[in-house]
Amino acid sequence: MTTIGERSSYVSGLGQSAVGRNLGRTEMSLTVEAITNAIADAGLRPSDIDGLVTYPAGGNGTAKGGFGGPSANAVQDAMGLRLDYYSGSSDGAAQLQALVTACMAVATGLARHVVIYRTVTESTAQTASGRRGLSLGDTELDGEMQYRLPYGALSATTWLAPLAQYHMDRFGLTREQLGQIAVVSRANAQLTPYALMRGRPMTMDDYLAARMISTPLSLFDCDIPCDASTALVISHVDTAADCPHVPVQINALGTASWGRPSWDQYEDLASFPGRGPAEHMWQRTDLTKDDVDSAHIYDGFSIIVNLWLEALGFCGTGESGAFLEGGKRISRDGELPMNTNGGQLSGGRLHGFGHLHEAALQLRGEAGERQLPRQPEVSVVTNGAGSTVGCALLTRGLA
């Protein structure tokens, strides 16, 4: 019998900083705001926190792209925490690696209340660096980028668009079907107080008229950089009686890396490396896709959602277009409500943690105006797209 150690952990606290464009805040200021909110939400004090984990760590600052966020070490100092465990890494199950690491710290007894956080200041950073998001001219490239960037394949858009083109050519995915991801997310964002695109509804015609970035992905297939920090407290289930909220348990994690973990060298590009963690996660639970009440699917680009839906088995390979047809199925009142906070496409690029936060909030039944009409009991969260990928199954209450 496999040990499912992640079930020792539950989400006890949720915290979100201000979310916006060009907030001009430091990454530390946003991080402390989110963590302070999460600790208070859990009914705890900073002195109760004995673990701290982030993705990706680095503390590389807004000047360097605003991607990294402050290291756990730096946050410990800023908040005067006394930690028995801390860690930060970009290697592992994408952004969800922070959750995975926290669950392991809880299961081993290294810590009981672990704060995990993800901080981005990409909006401020990209504004500061002007029109050019990247500055590659006259540089020499080693590693895997030497085989991509010299050809002008400069961003994740250009690494993912071939998969979208393939789905269109071989499986008949239409722009209207793909566009349902953006359109439904935009509708959801209208109910989300922090969403960047709240107050800016979008029709399918708007979507189809947007300018192309890399064919066949257009502007609204790409997520929106923002400034924000998102934090959660992951605690041992022994403490659940003290939690002021419905505990949200970690039912199963998917952390596998099977096959070549690459944007373009994965064996079958009709699929993607997310297939490994998806299968891994389902092996660790008696729950099935039919038990899932809401899906919080990583959407750095819309096509990633198609790939995850297929990898998780909600539909077969190549069938995500038909699954999305009309958009009803993934809408708030559909059979698989998806990205209920607007996702990264319309809520803002909280980079994986927004999905995790939203899943837990919906499972608690505390999502306010945007709480799903049918209270979810089981939710799936996925993070990542290219070389690093991970997923998690969360439940309302303890099993």
Next chain:
Amino acid sequence: MTTTAARPAAPPRPLPDEDSREYWAALREHRITLQACTSCNRRRFPATPSCPYCAHPEWSEEEAAGTGTVYSYIVVHRAFDAAFAADVPYTVATVDLDGGGRMVARMDTTPAIGARVAPDFVDHPEWTELRFRDQETA
């Protein structure tokens, strides 16, 4: 690195390393070499010091014809770097080479998925670029 206003930025270029030196040197001579595992015989790309399919640490360098089939492609409309601003829109294809190995490279035309392609060699001052040419529209 900062660029000067006096001239347009040059595109980024590869910096050959221990693993990739053979590949870039061969391209300079308008040849395509790929590593082939001496255990499972599969060709691989990019160069790695052990086989990504069976972990065997030895290989031979094989010369590939450079013909292949377009797996997929994109047309880039938004240049993310000034070095490519004059090039948009441009096509980048993912090509499965005959005999094994998958590569990403530019094409001067926009192909269909499944199109047969052949290699072209474009000499830059410091490196040589592999491009693909659509055999059906050529």
